[in-house]
Amino acid sequence: MTSADARYALQASLFDDATGGVELGELGPTVQRRTLTVGAWVDVRPGWMTGSEELFTTLADSVPWRAERRQMYDRVVDVPRLVRFYGENESLPDPLLVAAREALSTHYQPEMGERFVTSGLCFYRDGSDSVAWHGDDTGRSRTEDTLVAILSLGTARPLLLRPRGGGPSIRYSLGHGDLLVMGGSCQRTWEHCVPKSSRLLGPRISVQFRTRGVR
Numbered sequence: 125m126t127s128a129d130a131r132y133a134l135q136a137s138l139f140d141d142a143t144g145g146v147e148l149g150e151l152g153p154t155v156q157r158r159t160l161t162v163g164a165w166v167d168v169r170p171g172w173m174t175g176s177e178e179l180f181t182t183l184a185d186s187v188p189w190r191a192e193r194r195q196m197y198d199r200v201v202d203v204p205r206l207v208r209f210y211g212e213n214e215s216l217p218d219p220l221l222v223a224a225r226e227a228l229s230t231h232y233q234p235e236m237g238e239r240f241v242t243s244g245l246c247f248y249r250d251g252s253d254s255v256a257w258h259g260d261d262t263g264r265s266r267t268e269d270t271l272v273a274i275l276s277l278g279t280a281r282p283l284l285l286r287p288r289g290g291g292p293s294i295r296y297s298l299g300h301g302d303l304l305v306m307g308g309s310c311q312r313t314w315e316h317c318v319p320k321s322s323r324l325l326g327p328r329i330s331v332q333f334r335t336r337g338v339r
């Protein structure tokens with residue numbers, strides 16, 4: 125795909141959605157669970173949010189995105205994505221994110237025993253933005269099971285998972301309103317990443333909902 129094609133694809137989906145509005149579908153039986161090893165699992169619900177390009181555009185334009193820098197050995201390097209974290213008491217940049225968080229909390233509360241309270245947003249500007257292999261294991265998730273729910277907007281990017289300590293990876297393609305939820309021991313026994321791509325890709329926004337004390 126050329127960059128013109130990528131731009132056209134995004135335009136075309138914006139046009140498609142112009143009449144439809146943004147809507148969250150059902151969760152319930154539409155959510156498919158895959159059991160991984162050592163108490164980890166992944167739920168997927170493709171196309172959970174329809175008409176999501178409108179929300180993508182709103183967030184891309186209105187979120188005060190931050191470019192972060194990180195010490196890496198003897199150098200300071202740019203983190204290859206833009207980020208913005210919304211803590212428990214911060215208002216979210218769009219009411220649709222509140223609706224998504226509440227729907228997810230209602231669906232998962234019986235299993236998780238608590239609600240999603242924080243929202244981490246990542247903006248992958250193109251294929252050269254990425255996140256390296258990691259688990260969201262800062263805080264309680266270092267020792268306890270937790271759920272991390274990810275709503276993906278814009279261009280689909282692969283999200284890979286692999287067991288810590290090695291083993292084949294599994295791959296999901298996430299964008300355009302898809303939902304993926306990592307649960308059980310996933311953050312401490314598995315790792316996930318969004319790899320760089322040399323293809324010319326359009327932008328993607330990932331919204332991660334987490335529970336209190338988990339990063």
Ligand SMILES: O=C(O)CCC(=O)C(=O)O
Nearest residue numbers: 246255260274318330332
């Ligand atoms: O882009 C994604 O969906 C994953 C982001 C992620 O793993 C993180 O921010 O912890």
Ligand SMILES: [Fe+2]
Nearest residue numbers: 258259260316
């Ligand atoms: Fe993560």
